[in-house]
Amino acid sequence: MFKEICFDWRNHEKLRGSLASMEALASSILRRNIVPEVRMAYFTVPEFNPTGRGKSRLEIFEKNGTFGAEILRHPHFLKYLEYFICGPDLPTAAIEKVRGEAGSSSLTGSDIVELGPYARSCVRQYRLHPHHASEEFFKLAIECGANPSFADNLRKSIRAVKLT
Secondary structure: OHHHOOOOOOOHHHHHHHHHHHHHHHHHHHHOOOOOHHHHHHHHOHHHOOOOOOOOHHHHHHHOOOOOHHHHOOHHHHHHHHHHHHOOOOOHHHHHHHHHHHOOOOOOHHHHHHHHHHHHHHHHHOOOOHHHHHHHHHHHHHHOOOOHHHHHHHHHHHHOOOOO
């Protein structure tokens, strides 16, 4: 099912053709409870959505009139399904560095401050889009046990990067 899904949201025609497969795959992984807990929290817990004004990403779908299985086949759910399955969309070296900093414990606020310059340099080195990269580093930080408010500080820091 994964191979049948077009994860390029800019290609609307292919994306529309992927919606049934997207719903089937999402239903399958959610039914089997194989999505890591922190990735589900990213979608369902308001504290993991710093720009959501007190609402989780799930609650925003529902506020906009999309419920239940409709969410799983909604084109905007694509990025969450991809995250549930693949994790943060960052270069392997960046993921390994951040996970290495966390080690066997959780990232602290001071760890996040120390990772800021490295994360911003990754955006420049790999020519990542700052808005997208900031969200992916946020995801990675929470996966490494960072408090969502600390991870949000990292997200804001990366989002401010200007590429020349």
